[in-house]
Amino acid sequence: MDQTEKQLDKKERAKERREKRRQEISLLRSIPYSGNQRWWSAETIAVVTGANRGIGFEITHQLASQGITVILTSREVAVGEESAKVLQEGGLDVGFHQLDIVDDESISSFCGWVKEHYGGIDILINNAGVNHNIGSDNSVEAAETVINTNYYGTKKMIKAAIPLMRPSAQGARIVTVSSRLGRLNGKRNRISDDGLRQRLEDIDNLSEELIDATLTKFLEQVKDGTLTSGGWPQTNTDYSLSKLVVNAFTRVMVKQLSNRPESEKIYINCYCPGMVKTAMTGWAGQVTPEEGADTAIWLSLLPDQAVSGKFFAERSEIHF
Ligand code: NDP
Numbered sequence: 001m002d003q004t005e006k007q008l009d010k011k012e013r014a015k016e017r018r019e020k021r022r023q024e025i026s027l028l029r030s031i032p033y034s035g036n037q038r039w040w041s042a043e044t045i046a047v048v049t050g051a052n053r054g055i056g057f058e059i060t061h062q063l064a065s066q067g068i069t070v071i072l073t074s075r076e077v078a079v080g081e082e083s084a085k086v087l088q089e090g091g092l093d094v095g096f097h098q099l100d101i102v103d104d105e106s107i108s109s110f111c112g113w114v115k116e117h118y119g120g121i122d123i124l125i126n127n128a129g130v131n132h133n134i135g136s137d138n139s140v141e142a143a144e145t146v147i148n149t150n151y152y153g154t155k156k157m158i159k160a161a162i163p164l165m166r167p168s169a170q171g172a173r174i175v176t177v178s179s180r181l182g183r184l185n186g187k188r189n190r191i192s193d194d195g196l197r198q199r200l201e202d203i204d205n206l207s208e209e210l211i212d213a214t215l216t217k218f219l220e221q222v223k224d225g226t227l228t229s230g231g232w233p234q235t236n237t238d239y240s241l242s243k244l245v246v247n248a249f250t251r252v253m254v255k256q257l258s259n260r261p262e263s264e265k266i267y268i269n270c271y272c273p274g275m276v277k278t279a280m281t282g283w284a285g286q287v288t289p290e291e292g293a294d295t296a297i298w299l300s301l302l303p304d305q306a307v308s309g310k311f312f313a314e315r316s317e318i319h320f
Pocket of ligand 1: 049050051052053054055056074075076099100101102126127128129130131149153177178179180272273274275276277278279280281285
């Protein structure tokens, strides 16, 4: 077998593995949670960011279909209300509130409203995100918006929600929609500076300061045109880096949350939904929004949630 044939063979096998996993998950999704697995009720409150469309809308739909009260949030009021109405008309317990994760006032007013109307949050899904490149485009023109939304917005939302997360025997849950494109040690598309990669992987010394310094350097290089010498991810550069730091932040948060009392535990994880047919990908990809939402639902509802600070895809742990 020559090199090209070997590569084709490898691709073919990877495709088969993916298809097999899709079928397994489709079967798993058809099995309802049993009574003793269902720790949640209509009193359980979930919040989904960027839920007016795509994966966020579907996560809202699936959580609400499990009998949870879900707050669909959207930065545009009219659009969000319309999306919530679709689910409400289907008989689901879905509320709506405006929420723009890059806007401090919006976050603060949302949190005040949740506290007043629902008393707190049990599940937070950080889904809101942007990618200004489709397909093989790789412009960094919108790098600042991408980093601000995907990383700083998500981080702000998590920090604002933590004081609202309710104590429970099962623990509150935070799930962030990330991407394999942000893998630290993937074979392709990784940061080429070994030292920086090692520092970003060293959990004991990983910090918000290191993440900030990495992003500051990246954005400076975007501005002064020296980006290509930086060794940043080659595909969807700004987006990949934004997801890489979201993953790193997940691990930083585990450390910050680790000393909470047993009754006030908060578990935080992130996952990659696969390449999902949504506006973000120009409706390309092999995965439907229903399938893309699945691991978020699975992680949110794990009956025995001892897992925290991990990265998942298709209901399995993967490497950061
Ligand atoms: P969409 O573009 O369909 O949805 C993105 C959502 O995020 C929209 O509701 C959008 O609102 C919202 N959003 C953007 N910025 C903000 C903000 N500042 N505040 C609040 N909401 C905001 O894409 P997807 O559904 O595909 O993406 C959802 C998540 O999944 C993203 O985090 C994405 O990075 C991630 N992901 C997607 C993959 C895919 O293949 N589709 C693969 C891996 C990860 P609006 O409608 O107002 O723009």
